[in-house]
Amino acid sequence: MSPIDLHIHSAYSDGLLSPEALCALALQKRVSVMALCDHDTLDGLKPMADAVAMCNRDEKRLSFLPAVELSTGSDGRTHILGYGASAQDERLRSAMAEMGEKRRDRAARIIARLEEQGVRLNPGTLADPRENGKFIGRAHIARALIASGVVNTMEQAFDRYLGEGRPAYVALEHFSAAQAIGMLRGAGAVPVLAHPMRMRLSEPMLTALIESLHSEGLMGIEVYHPSASRRDIRFLQAIARRNGMLVTGGSDFHGDKGLRVTLGGLPSGWRSWAEDLTALKTAIAARSA
Ligand code: AMP
Ligand code: MN
Ligand code: MN
Ligand code: MN
Numbered sequence: 001m002s003p004i005d006l007h008i009h010s011a012y013s014d015g016l017l018s019p020e021a022l023c024a025l026a027l028q029k030r031v032s033v034m035a036l037c038d039h040d041t042l043d044g045l046k047p048m049a050d051a052v053a054m055c056n057r058d059e060k061r062l063s064f065l066p067a068v069e070l071s072t073g074s075d076g077r078t079h080i081l082g083y084g085a086s087a088q089d090e091r092l093r094s095a096m097a098e099m100g101e102k103r104r105d106r107a108a109r110i111i112a113r114l115e116e117q118g119v120r121l122n123p124g125t126l127a128d129p130r131e132n133g134k135f136i137g138r139a140h141i142a143r144a145l146i147a148s149g150v151v152n153t154m155e156q157a158f159d160r161y162l163g164e165g166r167p168a169y170v171a172l173e174h175f176s177a178a179q180a181i182g183m184l185r186g187a188g189a190v191p192v193l194a195h196p197m198r199m200r201l202s203e204p205m206l207t208a209l210i211e212s213l214h215s216e217g218l219m220g221i222e223v224y225h226p227s228a229s230r231r232d233i234r235f236l237q238a239i240a241r242r243n244g245m246l247v248t249g250g251s252d253f254h255g256d257k258g259l260r261v262t263l264g265g266l267p268s269g270w271r272s273w274a275e276d277l278t279a280l281k282t283a284i285a286a287r288s289a
Pocket of ligand 1: 014039071136137138139154155158159172254
């Protein structure tokens with residue numbers, strides 16, 4: 001278990017836990033540095049900062065970095081984390097509000113597609129996406145499919161219905177990676193490429209992609225993610241070192257049982273985490289100055 005986890009989701013996007021519950025779990029797992037990276041929303045940042053402050057009222061036990069995760073590119077598979085993102089930045093806020101609308105429309109279309117397949121969600125398993133103005137993602141629909149007895153696991157829900165190319169897949173319109181990087185930098189944030197190995201590119205393709213995004217302003221690579229093997233970690237570290245990029249790590253914890261991802265569950269071997277964290281914080285301070 002790592003004492004640092006820079007990639008966590010809360011119930012403000014598609015995680016299951018509240019900021020308070022994340023803090024309690026962090027204390028239990030001895031994770032002392034966290035970054036909240038909810039998808040397409042800044043709404044959880046203030047509640048998370050408040051929950052952390054509450055935990056620290058007697059002694060400092062947790063430290064917290066605000067962040068956001070944006071899916072980008074025509075297929076939405078290039079994920080960019082923005083560390084130090086300000087919840088006050090107007091441009092970022094309005095872009096997130098727009099993504100929220102698109103997500104609600106898409107969810108309604110996914111539900112219609114499921115119905116065409118003869119799949120009905122049980123009442124009460126999913127909030128009406130067009131009604132409450134809240135974040136909705138495929139993870140919510142996957143959980144509703146489980147709760148309705150249609151599938152047994154999140155994995156099955158994506159494999160059978162929700163994943164790319166499956167019958168209820170509806171693409172979400174995304175920013176380009178360059179747009180997202182520019183928007184994050186404009187909001188005082190440090191853009192970092194999330195879970196590069198999840199993109200399933202060959203090593204030369206991934207190297208070319210990272211170097212091209214670096215020339216557009218990408219500043220770091222999420223090297224320590226559960227999707228990376230020891231070999232992948234050496235490969236990503238080398239790209240980061242060669243290009244003078246930051247190194248980060250996080251579990252991508254969402255709170256689902258059966259996904260084998262735990263808070264602080266990073267691949268082992270991140271010995272330089274303290275130095276890498278200092279470099280990240282220095283970069284955030286320079287950007288927001
Ligand atoms: P969305 O952003 O609404 O397109 O949904 C993508 C999210 O669904 C990811 O951030 C994960 O939380 C979740 N997800 C995607 N694929 C899977 C999978 N195979 N198993 C479990 N969760 C998944
Ligand atoms: Mn997610
Ligand atoms: Mn992601
Ligand atoms: Mn994530």
